[in-house]
Amino acid sequence: MIVSNVSLSGCAEVNSALCAGAGEGHLGGGSYRTTLTPTGNLVVAVCLGFIGTFGLLNNLLVLVLFCRYKMLRSPINLLLINISISDLLVCVLGTPFSFAASTQGRWLIGEVGCVWYGFANSLFGIVSLISLAVLSYERYSTMMTPTEADSSNYCKISLGITLSWVYSLIWTMPPLFGWSSYGPEGPGTTCSVDWSAKTANNVSYIICLFVFCLIVPFLVIVFCYGKLLCAIRQVSGINASMSRKREQRVLFMVVIMVICYLLCWLPYGVMALLATFGPPGLVTPEASIIPSVLAKTSTVINPVIYVFMNKQFYRCFQALLRCETPRRGSSIKSSSKVATKAMRGVAVAGPRRTDDFLYMVASLGQPATTIPQLGPSYEPTMDITRPPSSDINKPVVVSLVTHFDG
Numbered sequence: 001m002i003v004s005n006v007s008l009s010g011c012a013e014v015n016s017a018l019c020a021g022a023g024e025g026h027l028g029g030g031s032y033r034t035t036l037t038p039t040g041n042l043v044v045a046v047c048l049g050f051i052g053t054f055g056l057l058n059n060l061l062v063l064v065l066f067c068r069y070k071m072l073r074s075p076i077n078l079l080l081i082n083i084s085i086s087d088l089l090v091c092v093l094g095t096p097f098s099f100a101a102s103t104q105g106r107w108l109i110g111e112v113g114c115v116w117y118g119f120a121n122s123l124f125g126i127v128s129l130i131s132l133a134v135l136s137y138e139r140y141s142t143m144m145t146p147t148e149a150d151s152s153n154y155c156k157i158s159l160g161i162t163l164s165w166v167y168s169l170i171w172t173m174p175p176l177f178g179w180s181s182y183g184p185e186g187p188g189t190t191c192s193v194d195w196s197a198k199t200a201n202n203v204s205y206i207i208c209l210f211v212f213c214l215i216v217p218f219l220v221i222v223f224c225y226g227k228l229l230c231a232i233r234q235v236s237g238i239n240a241s242m243s244r245k246r247e248q249r250v251l252f253m254v255v256i257m258v259i260c261y262l263l264c265w266l267p268y269g270v271m272a273l274l275a276t277f278g279p280p281g282l283v284t285p286e287a288s289i290i291p292s293v294l295a296k297t298s299t300v301i302n303p304v305i306y307v308f309m310n311k312q313f314y315r316c317f318q319a320l321l322r323c324e325t326p327r328r329g330s331s332i333k334s335s336s337k338v339a340t341k342a343m344r345g346v347a348v349a350g351p352r353r354t355d356d357f358l359y360m361v362a363s364l365g366q367p368a369t370t371i372p373q374l375g376p377s378y379e380p381t382m383d384i385t386r387p388p389s390s391d392i393n394k395p396v397v398v399s400l401v402t403h404f405d406g
Contacts, residue, residue, distance in 0.1 A: 035285040036187040038105065044189065045102035047293050052095035055299035059088040061317070062307050069316045069326060075157040079135045080306055080313075082161045086127040087299035094121040095296060101189040114191040118182030119172055122192065126168035126213050128298065129265070132257075133217035134160040135306070140224035143231055171213055180205035186288035195275040196283075206276050214269050218261060225254040256305060264298040267291035 036044065062084040066072050097117055101107050107114060138160065175181050175193060180202045185192045195206060232250055268291045275283040307313045319326035 041102045041105050048099040051296045052091050055091040058303035059084040062303050065316045075154045078157050083128055083131045083302055086124045087302055090124045090299050098190045115182045118191040122172040123168050127164050129217045130164040130167050133220040136221045136224035140227055187285040190292050195272045210269055260301050264295050267294050
């Protein structure tokens, strides 16, 4: 993960005695002391305890819902599960060690454990980031490809999931083989990439990591969701009364996604660049712990934004609490077929341009086996009961069902 780090030499200006002790402990493979005060350690421990507990519960709940309800087992939801698994692994294999170190005021599992911690948390963090970018691209490609939604096509999604893990391994393994390194960060209660070394070897790795693991996923997310929002605005122009609420809902979701992404990860990038290119001592150990804690909050935020604000998952969650069977909507696959046939029929008499656009809009639906009931005003509707002569110049009314609605 992108996290600011103050090396042992850099922190000497803050507290030479503590840094000397930390250097002896780190080099010797033993424990080393934190540079935070007892109160500071307590605050960090409370924050990490909160993040670890709620991140674990949220992501476990996502997996329970996915395993229990077959209606959730669609290709697009596999990407959400991949995000939850990577966040869950952070909560299980990362947060407890930094929490224990904060409560004790020292790193507890030695140099080898520090390297393992830095590698594992970097791996899972980048998997989560790349999965968010793949998810946004999948939504974008579904919008741009005017084809029938196929709820059984897992090949593309499986490829995206595999890509997220392979891509993450490509960028997290080099420090194990000499391109930069993993070591203690900030006050000494966590470990990550060494951001403060000024060598060409280390600086080149940090620049690449910053660009390809933070900036590129962010640009993909902004581009894909921006295109999706533009498409929804066009639909609003065709039928404003039907699409205005959905446009506002998607705009709200996109803004929340982007803000939370920047809130969790941008401080890492800024602190990393300051520690790498700034003068020694610019990033203090106390300041460097803040980006680390903020990044871990993504394990709590991601399930809320991408899963529990998804109506399909939320209805299953309600059903789980009430021990009921979740309400099922119509099959998106069958709905897609009906919409496609109807629009092809209109194409014979109606304007070609309108039909082509509505055909594309129909493909915006979530490629899931089922979708929840959205109420009468949100059901995909097409008036095919009137004579052809009365509807010859009217566009087909198609409700926009995006992935945000589950």
